Amino acid sequence: MKKLLGILVLGLLLSGNAYAKVKTVEKNENYIILKYSSLLKLKEKKQRKLLYKTMMIAADHCKSVGKNAYWFLGFARGEGNVKRGTYLIDMEVVENLKKYHHRIVCSKDLQIGLKLFKNRVANYNSELNLNIRPREYLIDTIENRKKIPSIKEENKKKKEKNGKQKSEVKKIDNPVEERNKLLISCLKDNRETSIKLRNDECEAYADGKEVDIGDDSGKPNEFSEMSKKNENLKKETSKQDTSYLNDRYWKCYGEMTNAHKARGFHQSNRETSIRVKETVCKAYAKGEELNYEGKR
8 A cells, every 4th residue: 555655656746746835935125035846857837837936926025015026037157057158047056956946136126126136145046147237037927028228228328318308407497598599589580570569479479478479571461460450560660770689689688588577577567678678778789888687
């Protein structure tokens, strides 16, 4: 009877069920080490089932500490039980390929995970070369496999991102300068419109409002609604001397606008603000040295 039972047990081992359950060796907030063993070389299907179970346990543990589970893949260092250059998942193979230990890192992001991967653990001797950047990683499940960018690719991406952020910050940090550019551009592009009309529309345009600024410099038949209502004013002012509309005028006008906006005069009494700017900047443009409000 005992002989018969021994044959049955041996039959079960040889059928492929010769491996134990996945067990925890060590765990903390930065990693978890799991193990399983087999009397025979595991077939691919059974190996995959064990890897799936290992990752599932690791993901649950990492989730309990508010992190994701990162399992890295790379090349064997060749000083353990796996041939140098073999591509494999982070593991330690012991006792002639009969016992397998796996370390899964717990991290909130990939960069921290890579730093933790390099750390050597007292009771775990990875087959991977910890001094070489891994090629791929699994995150939370063995189906979610991703490539790790090279350091060169990463630096290039950082450089592009930083350049974009600097550009955005520059635009956000200089709203006055951006408004000034819009205002002066509008003023210069609408020289044939009356001064009062042009300035009023351009002020609104520079403030970001949807305004038909009535650029009739090249299309005399196209006018904004405000232009149509003031054609007589346009004809009258077109006879006036506009030679003062030079760079000094635009500089003065833009700087005074910023000063008026800063103290609320631009918003509270827009028409008077425009009239004051026109008078002062006209004199300044003709050569008078004035210490106008907002001058830089």
